[in-house]
Amino acid sequence: MEFVVFIIAGLLAIIGALGLIGFKNPVHSALSLVLSLFAVAVLFLNQDAQFLAAVQVIVYAGAIVVLFLFVIMLLGVDQAEDLSVEPIAGQRPIALAIGAGVLALSVLFISVAADGGATGQQSVTAEKVDSITGTAQSATAALGDNQTDGTETIPNIEQLGRTLFTDYVFAFEVTALLLTIAVVGAVMLARKPKGELAPLPVIPGRSGTTDETEELEDA
Amino acid sequence: MGIFEGLEGFKLTFGKLFDERVTGDYKGGRFDDEKREKPLRMHGRHVLNRYEDGMEKCIGCELCAGVCPANCIYVRGADNPIDDPVSPGERYGFVYEINYLRCIHCDLCVEACPTQAITESKMFEFSFTNRQDAIYTKEELVVGDDGQPKHLPWEDWRPGEDENTSAWMRATSPSGAAEYIGKVAWSGELGYGIRAPEAGQTADLAEAHGDAEDMAGGNH
Amino acid sequence: MTSLPLAVDPLFVGGVGLEEVLIVALKVGVAFAMLMVSVMLMIWFERKLHADMTNRMGPTITGPFGLLQTLADGIKLFFKEDLLPNDERGDSAIFRLAPYLTLIPAFLIFTVVPIGGDFDNADGKVSWWGNTTQLQIADPPVGILFVLALSSLAVYGIMLAGWSSGSKYPLFGSVRASAQMVSYEAALGLSLVAVLVKSGTLSTHDIVAGQADGWNWNLWMTGFIPFIVFLIASTAELNRPPFDLVEAEQEIVGGFHTEYSSIRFALFFLGEYMNVVTMSAIMVTLFFGGPDGPIPFFESFGWAWGILWFMLKVLAFCFTFVWFRAALPRFRYDQLMDLGWKLLIPLSLGWIVALVALDLAASEGWNRPLVAVICFAGLMLMGTLLNAAVQSGKRKRLAGEGFD
Known part of the structure; x- marks a missing residue:
């Protein structure tokens, strides 16, 4: 069952990724990205990381891609692009080379990890539970604490919370600070300068004024 | 933020749940329902009137078509056949059509008509399913032989709705004759006879009647 | 045996056989039917109640008390002409997809809502034909996050609908809508955190079980503020008045659904009201104890009493939403954004800190009233500072000055 779900979700993720780079229309690409992110969320579920x-869905599919779409719609770059023209010279061969390199690295990593990896860990969550509670647990019992078969397990999110606020609290706080700086920076960048307003940017290809009013002169 | 003023609205709307409803059940939904009283001079479907002797009042002058702001009237006049005149005078309205998709019921045509041929009744129930049917022809508009507007099959006439269709009076004489200037007079109408003057009009009924009889049916 | 991560329902202990599949299928069928009927009734209810609040009568002719009006409208919409934008100005494929993106999350959110069950005596589980199960379709351990995730997806439907229509007013409506919904999602999530702090779990079943005793409703256990914030934020998420700038007929015709006709418009209409019913159900689950209520007689049918109380509470919320519509004028766009970012988010954040401090004080044995006073003072101080900052910004903006 897990395997079937994995195959289907994996296929969907690949199709979404191919759509992301293949569609001419940016909005279609963004929607394929959503499909891909959804499939990745299903893969997470498959591994009991609820x-x-x-x-993943809330942040990526629900906020980040919404932001993408927002910008695409507002800036009017939703016109289909002409893929035959290459804006930067030599872009395609370099992209192919780097893509092949990344693929090779991924295959290498996966083969190393599948053999038991560098540390031989099968499930990270199980190890962490051991270190927190000091009792041996089974890795597949990370469902929740409503099991009626008597095993005592700590829910996924509580494990995450504990490690985040004890072992990794410094990284957590630094990330929070970073995000705050980003917000403050964005607000500062978007302020109006003192004095006159900057002129609005002109978007090429969009007809801002129509000439239809001239036809009504003799009405 | 003044948010507590917004809560007044809640009290009001909640209280309304227990108040009486202003809009009643809409009457006249079906043919046997009661219908509401219509105002006396309501603008509804037009009728083409006729004199007491059966002659049509319309002389085909196209003044109504000219004044219509919605361009909904189409009139073509034709010469009266010598032996069978349709209207008193030389010409009559040969083609008379009103397109009710365009009509805005402003009654400018009723004001413009020199013979009070076109007036509006209180009937507002139009019903058509294609554009061609929306153009009412003279046959549909002209009053019947009894002087009442024709009860078209889809219309639900109630008593009182076909009265007083010619609700305008002329303050000056329609014939332009100098003797009648300032005198209020009505022409006779088929099925209605001579209408009584309305409040504030001439008190001299006999005089009005006498003049009217002279004018009715006469050639100008 | 591989574990199924999506349900801790006692039904699934011991493997998934035909019986389990049938029971789940039955639950899905019942929930689907219930939802569809409740949407129809909600639309009728809104029209009738709004009419009553505005001195009118609402639908009276179709069916007794106008109950079949929604059905009649649906049938009428079904027979209308289906218009699609051409692909130069709009996008017909996405135009077709968009209503479903609004509709499907509404259905899916309803799957984690416990609609009945006796939480006082039987922990919300019922036992039929030897199978114990909960009266909800699914109970994932991250139920509430699932709800948040799906409400984020609902933004897509509206955004894409407006953009793919290829016309000005829909684009306006959808851009406003996406900005509004994204802003209020943050407030929604934060007010939810207050509930989570009190309940200690993300599973909807456990949240309801934690409120089982009548005096434990999260409404007052979290203070009333998270509920009010959640109510306002969900009204904005649902694009209901007073936050219905998105589809304000007086301003932008229909907003994102201007170009939709026939069955697609019906889907949007349905989706909007389904979202209302679903969000009411979520609010009832989170703050009002879900199916919790007194069981005066027929104790063996405690689960049915649960369903009754649940429906009554959802009805009360639907009443509230219609009351909002009747009583409040529409928010202007900048007022809407100010409310979301400058009031609701700081308020919920501050409240979470206060709640956690009080909880900590209780568990660590500190002086609780003192902690409460300190929290209150802190909130007041922060509120004053924020207000001062906001006012100064507004003053500068109105005076036309820029910033250096």
Whole structure:
């Protein structure tokens, strides 16, 4: 069952990724990205990482791609592009080379990890639970604490919360600070300068004024 | 933020739940329902009137078409056949059509008509399913032989709605004759006879009647 | 045996056989039917109640009390001409997809809502034909996050609908809508955190179970503020008045659904009201104890009493939404944004800190009233500072000055 879900979700993720780079229309690409992110969320679920799956959908599919679409719609870059013209010379061969390199690296990593990896860990969550509670647990019992078969497990999200606020609290706080700086920076960048307003940018290809009013002169 | 003023609205709307409703059940939904009283001079479907002797009042002058702001009237006049005149005078309205998709019921045509041929009744129930049917022809508009507007099959006439269709009076004489200037007079109408003057009009009924009889049916 | 991560329903202990599949299928069928009927009734209810609040009568002719009006409208819409934008100005493929993106999350959110069950005696589980199950379709351990995730997806439907129509007013409406919905999602999530702090769990079943005793409703256990914030934020998420700038007929015709006709418009209409019913159900689950209520007689049918109380509470919320519509004028766009970012988010953040401090004080044995006073003072101080900042910004903006 897990395998079937994996195959289907994996296929969907690949199709979404291919759509992302293949569609001419940017909005269609963004929607393929959503499909891909959804499939990744299902893959997370497959591995019992429910919190991660939910957060993936909330943050990525629900906020970041919405932002993408917002910008695409507002800036009017939703016209289909002409893919035969290459704006930067030599872009395609370099992209192919780098893509092949990344693929090779990924295959290498996956083959190393599948053999048991560098540390031989099968499931990270199980190890962390051991280190927190000091009792041996089974890795597949990370469902929740409503099991009626008697095993005591700590829910996924609580594990995450504990490690985040004890072992990795410094990284957490630094990330929070970083995000705050980003917000403050964005607000500062978007302020109006003192004095006159800057002229509005002209978007080429969009007809801002129509000539239809001239036809009504003799009405 | 003044948010507590917004809560007044809640009290009001909640109280309204227990108040009486202003809009009643809409009457006249079906043919046997009661219908509301219509105002006396309501603008509804037009009728082409006729004199007491059966002659049509319309002389085909196209003044109504000219004044219509919506361009909804189409009139073509033709010469009266010598032996069978349709209207008193030389010409009559040969083609008379009103397009009710365009009509805005402003009654400018009723004001413009020199013979009070076109007036509006209180009937507002139009019904058509294609554009061609929306153009009412003279046959549909002209009053019947009893002087009442024709009860078209889809219309639901109630008593009182076909009265007083010619609700305008002329303050000056329609014939332009100098003797009648300032005298209020009505021409006779088929099915209605001579209408009584309305409040504030001439008190001299006999005089009005006498003049009217002279004018009715006469050639100008 | 591989674990199924999506349900901790006792039904699934011991593997998934035909019986389990049938029971889940039955639950899905019942929930679907219930939702569709409740949407129809909600539309009728809104029209009738709004009419009553505005001195009118609402639908009276179709069916007794106008109950079949929604059906009649649906049938009428079904027979209308289906218009699609051409692909130069709009995008017909996405135009077709968009209503479903609004509709499907509404259905899916309803799957994690417990609609009945006796939480006082039987922990919300019922036992039919030897199978114990909960009266909800699914109970993932991250139920509430699932709800948040799907409400983020609902933004897509509206945004894409407006853009793919290829016309000005829909684009306006959809851009406003997406900005509004994204802003209020943050407030929604933060007010939810207050509930989570009190309940200690993300699973909807456990949240309801935690409120089972009548005096434990999260409404007052979290203070009333998170509920009010959630109510306002969800009204904005649903694009209901007073936040219905998105589809304000007086301003932008229909907003994002201007170009939609026939069955597609019906889908949007349906989706909007379904979202209302679903969000009311979520609010009831989170703050009002879900199916919790007194069981005066027929104790063996405690689960049915649960369903009754749940429906009554959802009805109360639907009443509230219609009351909002009747009583409040529409928010202007900048007022809407100010409310979301400058009032609701700081308020919910501050409230979470206060709640957690009080909880900590209780567990660590500190002096609780003192902690409460300190929290209150802190909130007041922060509120004053924020207000001062906002006012100074507004003053500068109105005076036309820029910033250096």
